[in-house]
Amino acid sequence: MRETPRQICLEEWDQRQATLARQGGGEPSYGGPLGRHVEREGNGRLRQLRFDNSTAALRLWNFLLTENQRLRAARAQGERLVGAMKDLGTVPVMAYALPRVRAFYPDGAWWTPCLMECTDRLLNQAEALGADATTCPVRAMLAAFQNGEHFPRPDLLVCSAGAICDDFSAIAQRLERLGSAVLWWEMPRRREPETGEASCALPGGLRAPADQVECVRDELRRVAIALGRLVATELTAERLRDGIQSANAVRRELQALRETVYAAAGAPLPALEMLIAEMLAVHFCSDRDESRVVLGGLVQEATRRVAARQSVVDETGIRVYWVNPVADLRAMNLLETCGGQLCGSDFMFTHALDLIPEDLPPLEALARTALADPMVGPVQDRARRIVQECRRYRVEAVVVSRIPGASHCAWEGAYLREHLAAELGVPAVEIEVPPVCDALLPALRTRLQAVLEIAQSRRRA
Amino acid sequence: MEVLVTSPWVPREWIRAHGLEPRGAWFAQLDPSGALPEGVCAFAGAMARLHQAQPHAGIVFTTACDQMRRAADATASSGGKHAFLFSLPATWQTSAARKLYHAEVARLGKYLESLGGHTPGEEELMREIRRSEAQRAHRRRILEAGSSSDRGVPLALVGGPLLPSQWSLFDAVEAAGGRVVLNATEPGERSVLPPLPPMAPGQEAVIALADHYFDHAVDVFHRPNTRLYAWLGERLQARGARGILLWAHLACDLWRVEAASLREAFDLPVLVLEAHRVGTGGLRDRQRLGAFIESRR
Ligand code: SF4
Ligand code: SF4
Numbered sequence: 174m175r176e177t178p179r180q181i182c183l184e185e186w187d188q189r190q191a192t193l194a195r196q197g198g199g200e201p202s203y204g205g206p207l208g209r210h211v212e213r214e215g216n217g218r219l220r221q222l223r224f225d226n227s228t229a230a231l232r233l234w235n236f237l238l239t240e241n242q243r244l245r246a247a248r249a250q251g252e253r254l255v256g257a258m259k260d261l262g263t264v265p266v267m268a269y270a271l272p273r274v275r276a277f278y279p280d281g282a283w284w285t286p287c288l289m290e291c292t293d294r295l296l297n298q299a300e301a302l303g304a305d306a307t308t309c310p311v312r313a314m315l316a317a318f319q320n321g322e323h324f325p326r327p328d329l330l331v332c333s334a335g336a337i338c339d340d341f342s343a344i345a346q347r348l349e350r351l352g353s354a355v356l357w358w359e360m361p362r363r364r365e366p367e368t369g370e371a372s373c374a375l376p377g378g379l380r381a382p383a384d385q386v387e388c389v390r391d392e393l394r395r396v397a398i399a400l401g402r403l404v405a406t407e408l409t410a411e412r413l414r415d416g417i418q419s420a421n422a423v424r425r426e427l428q429a430l431r432e433t434v435y436a437a438a439g440a441p442l443p444a445l446e447m448l449i450a451e452m453l454a455v456h457f458c459s460d461r462d463e464s465r466v467v468l469g470g471l472v473q474e475a476t477r478r479v480a481a482r483q484s485v486v487d488e489t490g491i492r493v494y495w496v497n498p499v500a501d502l503r504a505m506n507l508l509e510t511c512g513g514q515l516c517g518s519d520f521m522f523t524h525a526l527d528l529i530p531e532d533l534p535p536l537e538a539l540a541r542t543a544l545a546d547p548m549v550g551p552v553q554d555r556a557r558r559i560v561q562e563c564r565r566y567r568v569e570a571v572v573v574s575r576i577p578g579a580s581h582c583a584w585e586g587a588y589l590r591e592h593l594a595a596e597l598g599v600p601a602v603e604i605e606v607p608p609v610c611d612a613l614l615p616a617l618r619t620r621l622q623a624v625l626e627i628a629q630s631r632r633r634a
Numbered sequence: 635m636e637v638l639v640t641s642p643w644v645p646r647e648w649i650r651a652h653g654l655e656p657r658g659a660w661f662a663q664l665d666p667s668g669a670l671p672e673g674v675c676a677f678a679g680a681m682a683r684l685h686q687a688q689p690h691a692g693i694v695f696t697t698a699c700d701q702m703r704r705a706a707d708a709t710a711s712s713g714g715k716h717a718f719l720f721s722l723p724a725t726w727q728t729s730a731a732r733k734l735y736h737a738e739v740a741r742l743g744k745y746l747e748s749l750g751g752h753t754p755g756e757e758e759l760m761r762e763i764r765r766s767e768a769q770r771a772h773r774r775r776i777l778e779a780g781s782s783s784d785r786g787v788p789l790a791l792v793g794g795p796l797l798p799s800q801w802s803l804f805d806a807v808e809a810a811g812g813r814v815v816l817n818a819t820e821p822g823e824r825s826v827l828p829p830l831p832p833m834a835p836g837q838e839a840v841i842a843l844a845d846h847y848f849d850h851a852v853d854v855f856h857r858p859n860t861r862l863y864a865w866l867g868e869r870l871q872a873r874g875a876r877g878i879l880l881w882a883h884l885a886c887d888l889w890r891v892e893a894a895s896l897r898e899a900f901d902l903p904v905l906v907l908e909a910h911r912v913g914t915g916g917l918r919d920r921q922r923l924g925a926f927i928e929s930r931r
Pocket of ligand 1: 309576
């Protein structure tokens with residue numbers, strides 16, 4: 174029986190899951206009660222979260238929280254593991270184009286301190302290894318590599334270098350010094366083509382000089398060779414083309430999901446599930462085909478809810494655009510408790526939401542997509558895209574979320590807040606969310622409520 | 635016209651050959667006032683304000699670090715007209731990176747022309763190369779001669795930009811009983827290129843110059859940054875350094891995170907000194923410096 178859409182706690186989900194299981198709910202192999210992730214993996218944060226009550230959301234969460242097991246099982250079956258670092262969306266497309274290769278982002282350890290409510294002590298261990306709290310929570314990755322408890326050590330580690338944040342660059346270099354060999358590939362900072370300079374169109378309506386595209390293409394060719402060597406199989410253009418098509422299938426599902434949810438009058442899915450869903454386009458959660466199925470389930474659920482005029486939050490909630498991911502997932506729940514609904518997002522990887530061109534030579538297409546990364550170009554380009562999305566989804570307020578220690582936030586945050594507010598004529602607020610934000614909840618709530626109240630009074634005016 | 639350059643890895647000779655005057659941004663009039671947002675490197679923050687203090691000068695930023703890249707963005711968004719962002723590759727072992735560097739030198743040339751510079755002839759550029767070579771040779775001779783005094787604990791000073799307003803650091807080290815035998819900050823010894831090798835017959839001067847900079851830049855942002863370690867390793871040993879003072883701006887991840895690696899690579903103790911602000915440059919904790927030097931006697 175379908176329930177009215179609402180957000181429920183972990184305990185209620187476990188009861189509901191048990192009922193569904195008794196009724197023969199047909200869960201995937203990685204399904205089961207969410208509570209087991211607290212007991213077995215120590216993901217205590219789940220107890221503080223509120224989840225969407227659809228089976229599609231249950232599948233999403235179970236898929237996310239079983240990635241580590243999936244990777245270990247793949248390793249046990251002789252598959253090769255690639256640790257892709259920083260590019261957010263490019264290297265996995267290449268890796269999954271090969272047989273017996275799985276890619277994952279060690280960067281994902283970013284969320285481990287949150288999920289484990291810092292009982293993992295990864296942040297302290299990272300500090301002992303040389304990356305202190307002046308760097309962003311991605312430093313947890315450094316400790317996770319050392320202790321080997323959170324993901325298996327990859328057979329190949331690939332990291333983009335150049336136009337990336339200083340935090341990651343410094344931490345990845347430290348990782349290499351500690352003994353993990355890294356294949357670095359150059360990602361130049363994207364710039365506007367000059368007058369008369371040969372240039373190429375990039376996904377997302379951007380352009381870059383042809384020279385830059387060529388540089389990235391040559392670098393990706395090096396990566397392709399290294400990937401192929403892992404399994405003694407050449408990563409041919411044919412394989413890459415297939416890989417791009419499959420990645421695009423995932424991206425299409427995500428585009429449909431975003432369109433359905435963000436354009437709806439009342440959000441059919443909550444902010445937290447949208448954050449998790451968007452991430453699937455980046456890393457496929459170590460199973461590309463299943464990530465498509467998981468997203469497909471969410472699209473169906475969202476579509477059904479919209480058709481039934483059902484929303485998971487108050488339909489009159491203020492329409493909010495969210496910039497940057499949050500180190501503590503609980504902050505996404507806070508948006509709804511304060512009276513907002515998520516109607517647009519830039520979680521720092523909008524280039525992974527755009528389709529990879531299928532009418533170009535595959536490495537060229539991947540190079541153009543990689544160069545469209547919002548973090549690789551000027552903040553003005555990023556702001557332009559956000560403005561377009563805000564207009565499209567009739568956004569009434571913007572939240573710019575700062576990541577503690579992140580080198581880019583110090584510069585971008587104020588610019589985005591001021592520019593978006595001025596350009597869109599909507600209130601904008603900047604908040605900082607640490608990996609466990611409980612102590613700051615009252616202050617965060619006050620700031621969010623203030624901006625939503627301003628938006629509310631503008632609506633009334 | 636003056637062109638302020640924020641990195642040692644942008645060829646000065648090329649700027650001079652265009653008829654413009656390059657000047658290290660370290661020596662520019664920096665605005666020590668004004669609050670910087672939390673997390674902004676004081677040096678990058680000062681660079682973002684340079685165009686207000688010197689609106690008629692050209693400014694060359696580089697992509698060496700995220701902070702500096704974003705300082706260039708901030709300059710553009712606050713109306714800085716004469717800014718140029720030079721894409722310095724982080725990798726250095728591939729032909730793609732070398733090609734990128736060459737292309738940036740050519741693009742810099744066009745920018746210099748837009749500022750009123752002229753396209754230099756081969757001879758003009760060679761003249762500037764020779765001039766810079768002579769200046770560098772002079773600097774190297776001074777550096778090789780070293781200090782006349784051998785009193786004090788020999789220490790290496792390693793890290794990011796050290797501004798004239800921060801040179802009191804050397805006095806502080808001496809007062810605490812130490813002696814800087816290697817200055818590997820910017821624009822210290824680390825920024826002095828070795829002599830340019832003889833050019834191949836028919837080789838264009840600009841290509842030889844670009845290759846020389848590309849091949850000999852020694853910096854923390856390179857990936858991997860093994861060249862920095864090789865460069866330091868030779869000199870730390872030759873100069874008998876007994877400890878490393880790591881000069882890191884407060885929000886500079888690139889240098890700060892190196893502390894542990896420097897300690898391990900050279901088996902030397904490392905003291906991180908934080909440069910808080912561009913103008914003051916004072917040491918936050920002279921006692922720490924004193925204790926560190928004392929422990930290395
Ligand atoms: S959150 Fe920001 S600072 Fe941290 S790794 Fe990602 S891009 Fe870098
Ligand atoms: S000191 Fe560090 S953060 Fe500042 S400009 Fe230099 S490398 Fe960048």
